Amino acid sequence: MKRKRLKKIISLVIVATLSAMIFVGCGDSKKESGEDEQVLTYNLGADSKTLDPALNSSVDGGIVLSNAFEGLCRTDENDKAIEGGAESWTISDDQLTYTFKLREDAKWSNGDSVTAEDYEYAWKRVLNPETAAEYAYQMYYIKGAEAYNTGSGSVDDVGVKAIDDYTLEVQLESPTTYFLELTAFPCYFPVNKKVVEADPDWATKVDTYVSNGPFELTDWKLKDSLVFEKNQDYYDKDKVKLDKLIMKMVTDETSASASYKSGDFDMIDVVPISEIETGLADGSYTKFPNLGTYYLSINVTGENESDDVNKALQNEKVRKALSLAIDRDSIVKNITKGGEIPAYSFVPEGIPGADGNDFASKEYFKTSGNIDEAKKLLEEAGYKDGEGFPTITLLYNQEGAHGDIMQAIADMWKKNLGINVSLAQQEWKVFQTTRTDKNYNIARDGWLGDYVDPMTFLDLFTSTSSLNNSGFSNSEYDSLISEAKAETDSAKRDEILHKAEDILMDDMSIIPIYYYSQVKGIKSYVKDVRVSALGFVYFDRAYIDGK
Incomplete structure (x- = not known):
């Protein structure tokens, strides 16, 4: 570079840098060649607990990892x-x-x-x-x-x-x-x-966050954003059209929606429930299939703080009563409003069985509830009309609309069974640890399939599964899962897995509420983003056109 041109170039660089800082969130910055830089700003909506592939267990973390690795x-x-x-x-x-x-x-x-x-x-x-x-x-x-x-x-x-x-x-x-x-x-x-052996904390810092996927991490502001750029060492980089992928962590859905409407966000992962119907109708939001189940985990380990709570929740009749007192039809119609399906089993609809029909073919309970049977079971458990039943705490993470759902369930238990419920909320990172450590009475839970097979839902509850948040343990269940994993005849395998689900649903240490759907905000100029039914979002072929 020649010295006589240096001062002028420095001035231009300063101007260009300031411009880039102003417009980075909207994808309007320029490449050195003068072409529009391909920048997509996506609100992930969560601050992931970890970005280490070995340690992550959340969908939000999985979305990040699936674009970096x-x-x-x-x-x-x-x-x-x-x-x-x-x-x-x-x-x-x-x-x-x-x-x-x-x-x-x-x-x-x-x-x-x-x-x-x-x-x-x-x-x-x-x-x-x-x-x-x-x-x-x-x-x-x-x-x-x-x-x-x-x-x-x-x-x-x-x-x-x-x-x-x-x-x-x-x-x-x-x-x-x-x-x-x-x-x-x-x-x-x-x-x-x-890299990993040289620094155990490698996954917490930009400088050591080395990955092999289409995007590499270049900036990380805790609780604010992750900035990824095209990985120039990726073997298929020529097919990656985005120059930069900004993942924001705005957890408040209303705030995220406002930024989406103003154009600051090109895509949002979760939308406010109150806007779903209108947004789907006018095309500003899009619904995608989602292979997953929203449910409650009941701590059946006997490790609750109160002996009275332990006694109640370890009673199978109590757990069944709690399940039957819930009107799932009302929840999806009046609260979630995103096309969710009221759950009648744990394995959701959408997984083909060996016979070509849906594996989820058995109705374990009525989705509208059965109040008379619920009251009968509660009375048989020694708590007629809820008398003597301890106050239980229903725990959920504060992000999203979980509070509205938990409030509705608490109201149903109070009205239908006479049970008092205390609601408690925690930040997502803290909540995951609390739930895994089983420091709760009843907690919101959810599971998206890792692959398209019933096993991805059922082996979750083996005695050795570290993601078995309820603490459910049944030797016959464990044996059936092991038997199904070794069975090569598809029809026999399905039969074994159905028997396993029978045991799980009879125990009712988990209470299925509904099968998920996905509603996301994606601007019309955002092209070729792939939203998987398994919950992942892939940006390796995405691009901006016509913004």
Whole structure:
């Protein structure tokens, strides 16, 4: 650069920088070439508890991870596995050994090559008992994984091995038809072994947040925003059209909606309930399918603070009475208003069974409730008309409209059963820990499928699942889940899983409320964002056109 031009250039740079600061939130900044810079501002609506693939268990964190990282496979518009970090794979005749051939041009955002050793290290890190990964059970399909994670086996016996830099061999306990889809899930993402071993807090800082997906983290303001830019080391970067992806963390839906309407946000993940009907009608909001169930978890561990509460909630008749006293039809009609379906089972509609029909084919309870039966059960449990029943606390996270739903349920329990309920709310990060630690009476809960199969809902409640928030434990249930995982006959497998759900719904330590739908605000000029029925949002093909 020639010295005589330096002063003029510095002045131009200052002006350009100020302009960029003013317009960054609206996607109006310019590239050096003079072209419009592709910037999309998306309100994630939550401050994720963690951005470590091994430790995350929330959908909001999963959305972030799915745009920053990439597993052996990605998923297509039908949530089926396609090539990702692996360019090909072979499966043995007995369907127990998978051999993945990695892309030799796959790079980390710091320029390092992504190797098979990174995958082996990442998966074994999830399974390491010291990591305390809630999703470790999701890897129990791998030979020796459960034994290692539960302390009865060795890491050397885990069936994951880097054969060479670009070949990964995986051995399974039993044939798993959806294993390829599992490799696209965040807990199966690789991590850069060198970076992680050098700094245990690598996932909390921009400088060490090294990823292998379409976007890399370049700025992070706690409780405000995550800024991602196109990863120039990503092997498929030429198909990534966005230059910058800004994820905001505005938790108040009304505030987020106002920013969306004013044009400060190009997309919002959650919209106010009061605006859904109008927004869907005028096209400002869009509804997407969502494979998931909104439910209540009842702490049945006996670890509630009050002995009276423990006695009540450990009574199966009480739990069934609580469930039957809820009018789910009224909740989705008058409160949520987003096209949700009143739940009549835990496994939601939308998963095909072996016979081609929906797996969710059994109505375990009437969605409108059954007040007479609820009162009868409560009386049989020793609490006629709620007399002597302790005040229970219904806990929920403060973000979103959960408070309205919890208030409605509390009112139904009071009116229909004579039970007094105290409502309590916590910030999302705190709430997740409280619920996992089982420091609650009854808590709001929800689950979105990790893959399209009933197992993603039912193995959640095995005795060893760290995401089993209610503490439900049943040896017959555990045996049925293990049996279903080993069964290769699809019809027999469905039969086994139905038996397992029968046990879960008879125990009623969880109370399904409704099956989710997704309503999001997406401006008309935002193109090719993919919203998965599994809850993830993908921006790797998104772009702005006509803003």
